[in-house]
Amino acid sequence: MTGLEERRHATALTGPPPRLRTRGAPRRPRRVAMLSVHTSPLHQPGTGDAGGMNVYIVELAKRLATLDIEVEIFTRATSAALPPSVELAPGVLVRHVAAGPYEGLAKEDLPAQLCAFTHGLTRVWAGHHPGHYDLVHSHYWLSGHVGRLAAERWGVPLVHAMHTMAKVKNASLAQGDTPEPAARVIGETQVVRAADRLIANTEKEAGELLRHYDAETGRVAVVHPGVDLQRFRPDARGVEAGRSAARSRLGLPQDALIPLFVGRVQPLKAPDVLLRAVARLLQERPWLRERLVVPVVGGPSGSGLARPEGLQKLAARLGISDVVLFRPPVGQDRLADWYRAASVLVMPSHSESFGLVAVEAQACGTPVIAAEVGGLPVAVRDGVSGILVRGHDPADYARAMYGFADDPARRTRMSEAALRHARSFGWATAAAATADVYKAALHDHRLARRIS
16 A cells, blocks of 8 residues: 555545634644553563553654643552652653552453542642643553543543554464453443544554444544654664674674564464474574574563463473573663664564564664564565565464575665665654644544534
8 A cells, every 4th residue: 555545545534624613723732641551651661561552652752742742641650669750751741640559460450440540640630720631642441441531521532542452352362372351342342432533553453443343434543653763773884784783782693594573472472483483494494503593582471471481491392492592671772783683573473553663673674574464564565674474374484584594685675675664654753643633633522512
C-alpha cells in the first residue's frame, strides 16, 4: 500500500470531521491526562510488563510536549519510595498513584485495584481548577476502564489505544500459552463503546477493532508509531563500519553470523522458535557453529514468568547452549548497539500490534526476519527491508537465515533498504497525527454537548 493509499484509507476509517457550528477552528488540548495503569513509562523495556508500549508512551508524550500539549502520565506506584511525581521531560510529568500493594501484584491482579487507582486519579484532579485536563488518553484496556470513568466525571473526551486485544491474542496463541480471560474481552468491549476516539497502530488493527469489537468506523483513527531516529541510527561511518565497532564494544566476533532476538521472554514473542530454527540451521550446516552467535536480549515476562529458565533449558536440550547468549534488558543506547552489531533481527512473534523493535533495528541498518502477523507487515517491507514468514515452523526461519549466511550482498542490499524504510517512521509525525485525533475528539465532544 502506497503512502497516498494509506492516508486515504486512514481518512476512510476516521471519516471527515463534522463541521463546527461555533466560531473558530478546532483546537488542540492544552493538557492531557495520559493513563498507563499497569506499567510505568519509567520502567526498563524488556522487564516485567514493560515493552514497546512503554517506549510508545514516553516518546509520544515528549513529542506532544514540543507541540505545546502538556502531558501528565498516571501510573500505579510499585514502591513506597517513589515520589508522587517525576518530571520525565519538559512538559511531561509522571504521577505515581497508590493502588493496592506496591509489590507482588501481577497484571492479572490489577482489575481489583482499578477503583483505588480511579480514586487516586480523581484526588489529583480535585486539587486543580475545573478544566485542568482537556482530554484523557488511555493505553491498554485496564487504563481504558479508569479513563472512561475519569473522562465522564471531568466532562472531557476519551481517546484510547488498545495496543493489544484479547480476541486477537487468543486467536493466535502459542502452544501452552494462557488465553486471555473473558473478563478482559468484556472490559475491552466496554472501553471501545465509551471512547470518543480509538487509535490503531495499523489499518489491520483498525479492521480488527471494527470486526471483533463493533467499533464505529468514524471513531477509529490510524496512527503509525514512530522511532527515535536520533538514537536508532547507523554509525556515521556507515553500516558496515558501525557493525564492526558495535561488535567490538559488545565483545562479539567480527566474522560472526548474529541473528538477534530482542524482547520480553514469553511464549507470545516466540523466542523458542528462533532457538529451534538455530538448531535446524546447525543440523544442516554444522560448519556454521564456529561463527554463529545468537543473542537473546530481554527478561521473562507474562506467562514466561512461570518458567523463567525455560528458554535456557530448551537451548541445552537442543544442544545449542554454546552459541546462545542470554543477556538482560538494556537501556536504549546500549540496545542500539545490539541492533547495529546484529546480522539480522528475528521476530517470530505470534501476535504484534505493531512491532517497534523491528523499526528500531531497521533504523540502525539491520534487516529483519519476522512473522507475518499483526502490524509487522507494515513495520517490515517483505523482500526489501526484511523477510516475512508465514507461520511459526522453525524450518522456515532457518531457511530465511540461510540467505544471510550465504549471501552477504543480500544483507547489504536489505540494510540500505531498511534504513530508507525506517526513515518514514518518526515520532514527530506520529505526535502530529495524534494531536489531530485529539482535535477531532474535542470537536465532536463539544458539539455533542451543545446538541444535548
